[in-house]
Amino acid sequence: MSDASALPLVAPDVAAAADAVRARFTSARPFAHCVIDGFFDDAFANALLREFPAFARGDHRNEHGEAGGKSVVEGIRGLGDAWRALDDCVQSPAFLDLVGRMTGIPGLLYDRDYFGGGSHDNRDGQSLDVHVDFNHHPATGWHRRLNLIVYLNHAWQADWGGALELHRDPRDPANNEVASVLPLFNRCVIFETTEHSWHGFPEIHLPAGRSDLSRKSVALYFYTRERHAGQTAPRHSTVYVDRPLPAHLQPGHVLDADDVAALHELLARRDQHNLRLYRELEGLQARLDQSTIGRLAGLARRAAGRLRHTRG
Incomplete structure (x- = not known):
């Protein structure tokens, strides 16, 4: 069982509240998720932000090979001491056990390649169309089970856009149900990856004179070797729904x-x-x-x- 001493980078009260988090996770709508404020030790979260890579350092091509407003660095160990410490933490048995306890999903596996994950930097004007994620790791074939995102934005207002939106069914707007989460500093969102875990965020509109800001986050994806047959589907890439x-x-x-x-x-x-x-x-x-x-x-x-x- 995980405890605070085994996870010095995670805020102590997060590990202590794992069972309460699991209750929120399993009962959440429109699908299983939870929001945890103050997820990392505050000094560590600030260290991640100080070492956050410049936009130009990451891969800022979109899925069509064109230059876009989102930059991703998957090789986080090269970003600095704090990011190496993060990589050591999230692959540890104690961390995987903690996330498993918070979600009720045992046997979670860390992705050493950070495929699609790592540091995410979204500029003014960027958005993310509602989608469900690819369901199998492209190299190992593991089942994708969880997204864990920690935001690193000290100042973020609701009218700036960019809030994470979780949808029940974007193909049925009249009956859709949406949960919205502002990307606030050291706020963690964990949600289950299924064939119905639709999510995205609306366009970012930063105020005049604040082009120095961007929507920064750490994205971690976790897998299992097996999954209940009723939850599986043929291998697919990301599936988008047009607005x-x-x-x-x-x-x-x-x-x-x-x-x-x-x-x-x-x-x-x-x-x-x-x-x-x-x-x-x-x-x-x-x-x-x-x-x-x-x-x-x-x-x-x-x-x-x-x-x-x-x-x-």
Whole structure:
């Protein structure tokens, strides 16, 4: 069982409240999640922020290979002493046990590659369309089970956008249920990764003169080797839901320049999502073609061998 002495980087009251956190996690709506303020020791959280990488240091290409407003560094051990200490902490049995107790998911596995995780830096104008995450680790095949995010923003106002949103069903806006979480400093959000754990955040709108700010976070993903059959699905990448039309676009409304710009953006996002899917299908088809060619070549070699044996 984890305790505060085994986890010096985690705030002592967090480990002590693990069972209470689990009760909140399992009963939360729209799906299993919990919010824990003051997750890390405060001095350690500030050390992570001081060593947070410059935007240009990370990978700031989007899923379509274009320069974007989000920068990610997966190799966190190279970011400084605090980040090396974080890496040591989150792979320790004590930390994995603590997160397992808080969520009721035993046997959690640390991802040494931080695939898709690490430091996340989102600039003004950036958003994240509602989605469910890839469900298997691309290298190990492990089942993805939990997202654990710790925010590192000392000043963040609700009207700046960028709040994490957890959705029940974004494909049914009339009956959707949304929980919103501001990305405040040293606030931790843990949520279960399932085929229905829809999440994202609306566009960031920083105030004039504050372009120095950005939405900073640490993203940790945890896995298990096995998962209940009723919770599994065929392997897939990230699945996005395109945003609905703005609510004010109703019959009789006269479009203005902002409306037209919003429609252009929605269409561009839809085109980007479709292009990504087309590229994935092309890759799958290429691998299928190679596999088919390989099987046919193998059959031809075996047939030729049998023919030579018959003639001999």
